[in-house]
Amino acid sequence: MELHDELIAIVGRRNLLTDGDVIASACIDATGRFGGTASAVVRPATTAEVSAVVEACARAGVSVVPQGGNTGLVGGGVPRGGEIVLSTGRLDTLGIDEAQGRIMAGAGVTLAALHEACHGTGWRFPLDFGARGRATVGGMIATNAGGVHVMRHGTMRRRVLGLEVVLADGTVLGRLLGLAKDSTGYDLSGLLCGSEGTLGVVTGALLELAPVAEETVVAWVTVESMQAGLDLSMALAAIAQVEAIEFVGPECTDAGCAALVVEAAGESERIAGIGDLVEGWPGVTAVEVATGRGERERLWSRRESLPARIRAAGVPVKLDIAVPPVALGEFLAAVGEAVARVAPDSTTWRFGHAGDGNVHVNVTGIDPHGPTAEAVEEAVLRLAVACGGTIAAEHGIGVAKARWLHLSRSPEELSAMRAIKAALDPAGLLNPGVLGL
Ligand SMILES: Cc1cc2nc3c(=O)[nH]c(=O)nc-3n(C[C@H](O)[C@H](O)[C@H](O)COP(=O)(O)OP(=O)(O)OC[C@H]3O[C@@H](n4cnc5c(N)ncnc54)[C@H](O)[C@@H]3O)c2cc1C
Structure with a gap:
C-alpha cells in the first residue's frame, strides 16, 4: 500500500485504479487468451510522471507492465501476476x-x-x-x-x-x-x-x-485460386505505386473464393495502367474498384472484418508469421495439413499481407488454452522456419511465443539480448517474462 500512496502522490488519486471491475479490461488481452491480475493501473500524464512512477516501482521492487491500447495479440501488454500496469493513454500530445x-x-x-x-x-x-x-x-x-x-x-x-x-x-x-x-x-x-x-x-x-499521393485506388480482386493471386501479387510488388497487397484465403469469404486487396497510390495515368494489368491477369474472375475515401474504407473494412468473423467461430489460436514472398505458396499449401495432423477437427483460416510474405494463421475449433493449441502453434511456427521465415512478423513475441524464440534466434543472439536486458534493467522489473527475458 505504501507504493500505492506514493503513486497517488505522483499522478493523483483518480489516476491510480485498483477496483477489480474497473481494471478488468486492462488485465486481459485482445485475443482473450492471455492475462492475469494487476496490483493497480497507473495513468501518468507526462514524461516526468512516468519517470517518477517507474522510479518508485523500482525502489519498491515491483514490476511494471507498459500498456498502450491493449490491442497486442501476444499477451505482452497485460499483467501476469500482481504487477503495476502503466497505461500511457494520457500521454496524448x-x-x-x-x-x-x-x-x-x-x-x-x-x-x-x-x-x-x-x-x-x-x-x-x-x-x-x-x-x-x-x-x-x-x-x-x-x-x-x-x-x-x-x-x-x-x-x-x-x-x-x-x-x-x-x-x-x-x-x-x-x-x-x-x-x-x-x-x-x-x-x-x-x-x-x-x-x-x-x-x-x-x-x-x-x-x-x-x-499525400495524387490519387489512391483500392481494388478487391477475386481470383480462381490462391496461386493465381500469389502470381499476380509478385507482379504487382515490382510496381512502385503499389502500396498494399493483401490476400484472403477462400475459407475467409462468403463466396468461398480467394481474393487480393490491392492499393495503389500515385499519378492517375500510372494507376490506370495497374488496373489494366490486374483486369487482364490469368485467373482473375472479378475486380471491384474504389476511388473515393468512403468507398475505399468500405472495401478495406471487408478485409478488416475478418478477425471478428473468425472470432465468431470461437476464440482462435492466432499465429503471425512471415516467409519470403516467393515461399508464400509453399507455406499456404502446407499449413492446413500441418495443423490437421495435430488438430484434426480444427479449422484453419489464412489471410495476411502478401506483399511482405506475412501470413496470419488463425485456428478455431480447439481449446485455446489446452495442449492441442500448443501443438498447433509449434507445427505452424516450425513450418514457417522450414520455409525460410520467422515465427513473428509484426505482432511480436510477448509471452505467447517466448518458448519458441530459439527457432528464429541463435543462442548467440539470445545471449546478446539477455546482456542488453541486464545492462538496462538489471533487476528485471520491466515487463518480466516477455521475450522470455
Ligand atoms: C483487429 C486487430 C488488427 C491488428 N492488425 C495488426 C496489423 O495489421 N499489424 C500489426 O503490426 N499489428 C496489428 N495488430 C496488433 C496490435 O494492434 C499491434 O501490436 C499494436 O502495435 C499494439 O499497440 P497497443 O498500443 O495496443 O499496445 P499494447 O497492446 O498495449 O502493448 C503491446 C506491447 O507493447 C508494449 N508497450 C505498449 N506501450 C508501450 C510504451 N509506451 N513503451 C514501451 N512499451 C510499450 C506492451 O508492454 C506490450 O509488450 C492488430 C490487432 C488487432 C486487435
Missing part, C-alpha cells in the same frame, strides 16, 4: 511539422489520431491496420508494428526519427533531433523498436510522414 513532414506524438496517441492530425496538410502517416482506433504510438514502436503498407513504407522502426524513453530506474533518455545524418554511436531509438516494453517505457516519438 501531438504536434505536426508541416514544413519538414514530421509529427511529434505522445506514446498514448492512437494510430487513428495520427491519421486525423495529417488530414488536409499534404502529408500522411503511411502505416495502417485494423486496430487503428486503439493501437498507440508507444505500442506500435514497442512491437515494431507493420500493417498493410509495409511493402512500401517499412515497419514502425523506419518511421521513427527519434524517441523519448524512461529507463527501468526512472532515467529519461531523449533523442529527438531527427537528423538525416547522425553518426554518433549506438542507435538507442532503433533498439527500443521491437523491445516490447522490456527495455524502457516510450513516452514520445518523432515520426516521419509521407507525402
Whole structure:
C-alpha cells in the first residue's frame, strides 16, 4: 500500500485504479487468451510522471507492465501476476511539422489520431491496420508494428526519427533531433523498436510522414485460386505505386473464393495502367474498384472484418508469421495439413499481407488454452522456419511465443539480448517474462 500512496502522490488519486471491475479490461488481452491480475493501473500524464512512477516501482521492487491500447495479440501488454500496469493513454500530445513532414506524438496517441492530425496538410502517416482506433504510438514502436503498407513504407522502426524513453530506474533518455545524418554511436531509438516494453517505457516519438499521393485506388480482386493471386501479387510488388497487397484465403469469404486487396497510390495515368494489368491477369474472375475515401474504407473494412468473423467461430489460436514472398505458396499449401495432423477437427483460416510474405494463421475449433493449441502453434511456427521465415512478423513475441524464440534466434543472439536486458534493467522489473527475458 505504501507504493500505492506514493503513486497517488505522483499522478493523483483518480489516476491510480485498483477496483477489480474497473481494471478488468486492462488485465486481459485482445485475443482473450492471455492475462492475469494487476496490483493497480497507473495513468501518468507526462514524461516526468512516468519517470517518477517507474522510479518508485523500482525502489519498491515491483514490476511494471507498459500498456498502450491493449490491442497486442501476444499477451505482452497485460499483467501476469500482481504487477503495476502503466497505461500511457494520457500521454496524448501531438504536434505536426508541416514544413519538414514530421509529427511529434505522445506514446498514448492512437494510430487513428495520427491519421486525423495529417488530414488536409499534404502529408500522411503511411502505416495502417485494423486496430487503428486503439493501437498507440508507444505500442506500435514497442512491437515494431507493420500493417498493410509495409511493402512500401517499412515497419514502425523506419518511421521513427527519434524517441523519448524512461529507463527501468526512472532515467529519461531523449533523442529527438531527427537528423538525416547522425553518426554518433549506438542507435538507442532503433533498439527500443521491437523491445516490447522490456527495455524502457516510450513516452514520445518523432515520426516521419509521407507525402499525400495524387490519387489512391483500392481494388478487391477475386481470383480462381490462391496461386493465381500469389502470381499476380509478385507482379504487382515490382510496381512502385503499389502500396498494399493483401490476400484472403477462400475459407475467409462468403463466396468461398480467394481474393487480393490491392492499393495503389500515385499519378492517375500510372494507376490506370495497374488496373489494366490486374483486369487482364490469368485467373482473375472479378475486380471491384474504389476511388473515393468512403468507398475505399468500405472495401478495406471487408478485409478488416475478418478477425471478428473468425472470432465468431470461437476464440482462435492466432499465429503471425512471415516467409519470403516467393515461399508464400509453399507455406499456404502446407499449413492446413500441418495443423490437421495435430488438430484434426480444427479449422484453419489464412489471410495476411502478401506483399511482405506475412501470413496470419488463425485456428478455431480447439481449446485455446489446452495442449492441442500448443501443438498447433509449434507445427505452424516450425513450418514457417522450414520455409525460410520467422515465427513473428509484426505482432511480436510477448509471452505467447517466448518458448519458441530459439527457432528464429541463435543462442548467440539470445545471449546478446539477455546482456542488453541486464545492462538496462538489471533487476528485471520491466515487463518480466516477455521475450522470455
Ligand atoms: C483487429 C486487430 C488488427 C491488428 N492488425 C495488426 C496489423 O495489421 N499489424 C500489426 O503490426 N499489428 C496489428 N495488430 C496488433 C496490435 O494492434 C499491434 O501490436 C499494436 O502495435 C499494439 O499497440 P497497443 O498500443 O495496443 O499496445 P499494447 O497492446 O498495449 O502493448 C503491446 C506491447 O507493447 C508494449 N508497450 C505498449 N506501450 C508501450 C510504451 N509506451 N513503451 C514501451 N512499451 C510499450 C506492451 O508492454 C506490450 O509488450 C492488430 C490487432 C488487432 C486487435
